[in-house]
Amino acid sequence: MAGTGKSTIALTVAREQYQRHHLGASFFFSRGGGGRSSARSFPATIAAQLREFSPELKKCINDAAAVNPRIRNLMLYDQWKKLVVEPLSHMRDRSFPSPLLLVIDALDECDDGALYGETAFSALVQCLKDITTIEGVEVRAFVTSRPDGAIKLGFQRILNKEFQKFLFFTISRNGLWMKT
Template identity: 30%
Template sequence: MPYFEKSTGMEVRDNNMYDVRGNQINQYYNGNGPPDLHRILSPVSDASHNHPEPVARCHPGTRLEVIAEIEKWIEDSRDCPILWLNGPAGSGKSAISQTIAEHWVDKKKVASFFFLCGTGERNKIQHLIPTLAHQVSIFNPAVESILIDVMSKEPDLHKKSLSYQLDELLIKPIKATGLELSTIIIIIDALDECDDKELTSQLIKALSTICITHNIQLPFRLFLTSRVEQHIQEQFNQLIKQLVVKHLSLQDVDATEDIQLYLKYELYSLYERKYRIMQDIPGPWPSEEHLERLSENAAGSFIIASTLVKFIENGEGIPNEI
């Protein structure tokens, strides 16, 4: 029969201890010191903004209006701790999240989780709060000791409600260290790519319960992005009405000039790289007329613009003829 080992608080079944994912952890604990928080929380290592894979970020000089609005919120909006940025697929939400994270990481303490559909651990919301809690513990040793104590006393905490996890793994530990609201920024990108719509709704409900029902002030800035999907929109509406959430929509921002700037840079760079086969084509290439037409046809979608660049770059023959 399962029981909890007194000195560690770890669940023991058949003389073996298990972490929050049910993995046996005897080999990670030798009984001579505190449990390893990384092993206990099992964070998703490649979900943060500094993971080693190629990432999308805003092209220099683009998205200045949106970025300025987000940075103003980070610096000034104490009474509105949550910002929700939404927009259609390919509108550049993840690039904005990445750019914000990289810009502020040297000024603030940034924890982040970038959801990604079809990747296993990065599309499961069950890993979200433990991963963010572990990241916070890295830049604040005091939080680490609190989390070890919390998980030792309650090893099955990961099975509790998302509201309870938020409170026990993030809000209370951060508040206990005395960190100010403006010190920590938590970024949750592409919430719509979570594989469980019901749990996604529960997460937003949890924020509503904490901020509105219990009137608890979040000890961090929370920046979320997603597509405009019904199960997300419905839950955020209440938070927006209560002025707990600042709402930005990329559909309200004309990205045509930004896309034109991006295309001008990328295609001119391509022109220079392939000058040998394009030396008879007069510059500037493409012409302003062509750039305007291409940027308008992209209809505000950076993914269409980037796909076009890749198509021209990888196509056979002279780029001017593709």
């Protein structure tokens, strides 16, 4: 699956949704890419970009950070809940562009095998699941990844009505095949 254009597709989707004012945030993992190879900065990076999406959301995220000054010491999932899920939950009664899209590219290039006692992949997949359960705010995630075992297993565990459609690509000598 390397070299099949997953990152190009993710970048194109992010640009188009930005122009339509639906891109909430993006994160492009890159193995060996410093902070871009680690899930440790994922919640804070997404939250920082979401702050620029709406003044009301900015206030909610700033308040969450002020109440939790040591938030970066929390487990990945707990950071996500405090910096992303809870602030987005406060947007349900406000005028808010819908759907809000998060683009996450190259999930398989996250180098964190174990992170604060949890696997990075399972924590990231759980984070993505939680954004689909926020009432009153439609949040979608566009994720690219090689279908590595841990990632496939993580998504299989949470497949339900929130995750209605996935595209799987099969690469062969005869070409690229897409199955929905």
